[in-house]
Amino acid sequence: KNQVEQSPQSLIILEGKNCTLQCNYTVSPFSNLRWYKQDTGRGPVSLTIMTFSENTKSNGRYTATLDADTKQSSLHITASQLSDSASYICVVSAKDSSYKLIFGSGTRLLVRP
Amino acid sequence: ETGVTQSPTHLIKTRGQQVTLRCSSQSGHNTVSWYQQALGQGPQFIFQYYREEENGRGNFPPRFSGLQFPNYSSELNVNALELDDSALYLCASKQASTDTQYFGPGTRLTVL
Numbered sequence: 140k141n142q143v144e145q146s147p148q149s150l151i152i153l154e155g156k157n158c159t160l161q162c163n164y165t166v167s168p169f170s171n172l173r174w175y176k177q178d179t180g181r182g183p184v185s186l187t188i189m190t191f192s193e194n195t196k197s198n199g200r201y202t203a204t205l206d207a208d209t210k211q212s213s214l215h216i217t218a219s220q221l222s223d224s225a226s227y228i229c230v231v232s233a234k235d236s237s238y239k240l241i242f243g244s245g246t247r248l249l250v251r252p
Numbered sequence: 253e254t255g256v257t258q259s260p261t262h263l264i265k266t267r268g269q270q271v272t273l274r275c276s277s278q279s280g281h282n283t284v285s286w287y288q289q290a291l292g293q294g295p296q297f298i299f300q301y302y303r304e305e306e307n308g309r310g311n312f313p314p315r316f317s318g319l320q321f322p323n324y325s326s327e328l329n330v331n332a333l334e335l336d337d338s339a340l341y342l343c344a345s346k347q348a349s350t351d352t353q354y355f356g357p358g359t360r361l362t363v364l
Binding site: 143170171173175180181182183184185188228230232239240242243244245247 | 254256258285287292293294295296297300308310340342344351352353354355356357358360
């Protein structure tokens, strides 16, 4: 069964600190993996997208990694800001169903001053 | 801003009623997908439309139906509303040749 699991479920950090969010997936055959940021009550916004051959991708203070062998990904946030408070969702698409994305439940991050 | 808009922002209905949610895609995006997101959960795929035809569906009953129009707008219709239908409904559009979907802000539906 195609699944995406994220950890931790929620996280509280102080402003300026770094954090790392984890994503494990069992989707096969794998096409690509995305990280989205979703502010409360808003739609998700894409942060990064990685294919099988990519093992790291950065977008400003966000750096995503992908290990296609162990089927794990991480999102590292550097020098966190209050505006980073949001849910971060890992999304995997399977190669044979380009219209269907499998979403994780997300990690809810709260950055405190 | 993603260029995808949804209306209404919030909606309250009672059990058994019907509801229509609307989405306006980015110009040129011929593919639109709809998702249901329960509180604290990730979005669940409902269905996708490509050139006004449904070409993919998730595990949702037939009372969830949709339409896509030539002007890049689309609708999600839900009949016989149930309490569990309370959720944030998201639409996302893209060009068929690309992987990246652009999400709208969502419609928050509450069923009482």
